[in-house]
Amino acid sequence: MSLNLYEIPVKQVQGVRGKKPEELLALGISTVGDLLDYYPFRYEDYTVRDLAEVKDGDRITVQGTIVGMPQLQMYGRIKSRLTCKIIVNSLFVTAVWFNRHFMKDQLQAGTEVVLTGKWDQKRLHLTVAESEFPGNANTQTGTLQPVYSIAGPITQKWMRKTTKQALTQYGDLIEEVLPQMLVDRYGLIGRKEAIALLHLPSSLREGQQARQRMVYEELFLFQLKMQAYRALNHDRADGVAHPLDLPVVRAFVRALPFVLTESQKNVLAEILHDLQQPFCMSRLLQGDVGAGKTVVAATALFAVVKAGYQGALMVPTEILAEQHKRSLDKLFEPYGIEVGILTGSVPERKRRDLLGSLQLGLIDIIVGTHALIQEGVNFRNLGLVVTDEQHRFGVNQRSILRRKGMNPDVLTMTATPIPRTLAITAFGDMDVSTLRELPKGRKPIKTYSVTHEMLERVLGFIRREVSEGRQTYVICPLIEESEKLDVQNAIDVHAQLQFAFPDYKVGLLHGRMAASEKDEIMRAFSANQLHVLVSTTVIEVGVDVPNATLMVVYDAHRFGLSQLHQLRGRVGRGEHQSYCVLIADPKNEIGKQRMKAMTDTNDGFEIARRDLELRGPGDFFGTKQSGLPDFKLADMVADFETMEQARDDAAELVRTADFWTAASYGKLHEFLRREHIFESELLD
Incomplete structure (x- = not known):
């Protein structure tokens, strides 16, 4: 939108x-x-x-004549x-208004009226939401009206009127x-017309045409930003070209167990290769659960x-930070590499010593939670930042850590596999590396979906595994009992399993x-001091x-597919055959499809593809702070083909010398x- 529209305060619109x-x-x-960019999310017909x-x-609109007294x-x-x-097409209909007593005097016998509301076929009742009298100004009859996401005292009626007024006053400034070559290539309607039709379509077809035009523009501008950034920065020598000792690195890899x-x-x-270049590495490393991302990092x-540089590894939970610290200590102990850990629970005195050592360069690698991005955490020579489960951190959090060094290289990791084309398209500023193979010897996890009626058999399965010296996770969606949701909660299930297995230790x-x-509970479970661990999804990542x-999951239909796949990945990490039992009574088709997908495949990328289809990207990535564009x-799924086309068009344009110079x-x-x-x- 033309820059000057963003410089005109909204109070300049008449009526504001x-x-x-x-x-x-x-x-x-x-x-x-901003007002003209605030598009409706649906239309009332x-x-x-x-x-x-x-x-x-x-929900219907009818026109009729009032008969009788209200x-x-x-x-x-x-x-x-x-x-x-009221009489509508020779039918006598009872119109009902709630808390609209002031309308009584308007409802005179013989008066024509247009009513919109919910239709009750059996009783011939219409529960009225909106009323109009033909002949009045500003009638909505026969139109499509936009519905906006509003809050507070603002009403739909006021929002519609104000947006219409803004188009009347300032529509000519929309440029x-x-x-033009792209407008012609795809037969798109003009920008001014598209914005007007999005707010005031005369038909659904017009609204769809306008949406198609503006969706392409939105995706094209996003991709243009990404492609221009890459073109201008990919060879920029403001990063650090690390002088790697490759024979030493190869020896380290050969010594791995x-x-x-x-x-x-x-x-x-x-x-x-990236670490040795003079530009900042920005790479997304994705791989299925257990694909071995951690050893690569x-x-x-x-x-x-x-x-000669320092490294930082940021993870979403303290449990995971502890685990990474232990595994890095084990890997690096023979090489004299000092690994520190910084989380919110580190005591103040120990924290001060740790921060001093970090700033002096006495600590080579620091592992931590978001505590790493707090003030006072300074490095002597930060060269590489690794963030694990990157979708748990917002782009702002990642950039704060990045700014603690002189443009360090950044490696972001996720075990939530994103279909590669979506990853390349959505994370346009990052190079994408994908681990598709699982390490040799890992047996596929056998997955079963059962109903709650089969709980006794599931308990028998748990008893069998524990009696053979193995351990079991039992996952519940809630911590305590909920009046609103009829789902199993961890506290109740813990009590039930303690009763069912008096000879076993249940955590x-x-x-x-x-x-x-x-940490104490996880340490006990890791040391096989607990046979069964009842948990919420806090164990989902990395442990x-x-x-x-x-792995037994209660009310599995309450979880998203990618989350279920993450949970399933907590087992199958040893030499013995592993199993996942999903206890579910899905009431809707989506729940049934989730269970089918989990029993059909162990492939995280296939799971991710189906999850995107069922949930959409907003739920898939968990939050608005996923790092995906908002x-x-x-819509990242519905409009994916348009996204790919927009990416190709933007890349083609950026490659031409004319683009950078032509007026x-x-x-x-x-x-x-x-x-x-x-x-x-x-771009962070």
């Missing part, structure tokens, strides 16, 4: 008076440009319907029920930003430390425990207990300047 600018600001709207064509429960019942001073008979897979070797070669950290782990308690061979109109691309240069691309800022 009093507290309305503040109320709009709560929606993120401060300028006229006020087309008058024939009652013969509607179904019970439909009846009013008051319940106290405020609540009321107003009923009136085209897409190159296992042989790397071909996939691990290839990914490691890509990372080591550890080797990269080893290489950087041997080149309990959940997110409300203190970090020290959680490694090779002796655990059975689009106004575009015809002025609006795109303006957009890139607003996004600070020309200031060499990192």
Whole structure:
């Protein structure tokens, strides 16, 4: 949108008076440009319907004539029920208004009325949401009306009127930003027309046309930002070209207690190549649960430390930080590499000593939670930042850690496999490395879906595994009993299993425990001092207990597919055959499809593909802070083909010398300047 629309305060729109600018600001709207960018998420259809064509429960608009006197019942001073008979196409319909007693005088016999509401087919009742009298100004009858996401005192009616007024006042300032060749290539409607039709379509087809145009623009501009950033920064010599001692790194890899897979070797070669370049590495390392991402990251950290720099590994939980610290200590002990740990529960005195050692360079690698990005954490010579389970951290958190060094290289890891094309497209500023192979000797986990009626058989299965010296996880969706949800909770299940297995030690782990308690429980489970561990999803990420061979998930239909796959990945880490039992009674089709997907395949990438189809990317990545772009109109799954096309178009444009110099691309240069691309800022 033209830059000047974003410089015009929204209070300049007629009708935006009093507290309305503040109320709009709560929606993120401060300028006229913001208001016109605030698109409706659906439309209400006020087309008058024939009652013969509607179904019970439909939201409908009908036109009829009032017959008889309205009846009013008051319940106290405020609540009321107003009923009136109207005749619609020779049918007598009872119209019902709740808490609209003031309308009684308007409902005169013989008056024409247009009513919108919920239809009750059996009783011929219409529960009225909106009423109109034909002939009045601003009638909605026969139109599509936008529905906006609103809050506070702002009403849909006011929002519609204000947006319409903004288009009347400022619509002529809306300028085209897409190159004409792309508008022509795809037969897109003009920008001014598209924005007007998104807010005020006369038909659903028009609304779809306008959406198609603006979705392409949104995705194209996002991809242009990514492609321009890559073009300007990929060969920028403001990073550190680490002088790696490759023979020493190769000796470290040969000394590992296992042989790397071909996939691990290839990914490691890509990372080591990047570390030696003078530009900042920004690489996403993704791989299925158990694919061996950690040892790849550890080797990269080893290489950087041997080149004279420090490394940082940021993880989402204290349990995971402790585990990584232990495994890195074990790997690096023969090489004299000092590994520190910084979490929220480190005592103040120990923390001060740790921070001093870190700043002096006495600590080579620091492992920690978000405590690493707090003030006062300074490095002597930070060369590589690794973030594990990167979708748990917002882009802001990652960039704070990055700024603690002189543009250190960044490796982000995720065990939530993202379909590669989506990863390349969404993380356009990152290079993507994927581990597809599992280490040799790992047996596929056998997965079963059962109903709650089979609980006795499941308990027998647990008893069998434990009697053979193995351990079991039992996962529940809630900590305590909930009145709203009829699902198993960890505290109740823990009590039930203690009763069912009096000879076994049954532990309990959940997110409300203190970090020290959680750590104590996990240590006991890791040491085989607990036979069964009842837990919420706090064990989902990274914890490694090779002796655990059975994962039981209560109310599995309550979890997303990728989360279930993460949970399943907690077992199958040792030499024995492992199993996953999903206890579920899914009531809807999505729940049934999730269970089928889990029993069909162990492939995390296939699971991720199905999860995206079932849930959409917002749920898939968990939060708005996933690092994925938060689009106004575009949907990462539904509009994926458009995203790919926009990426190709942006890359093609950026490769032409003409793009960087021709005045015809002025609006795109303006957009890139607003996004600070020309200031060499990192996209984080």
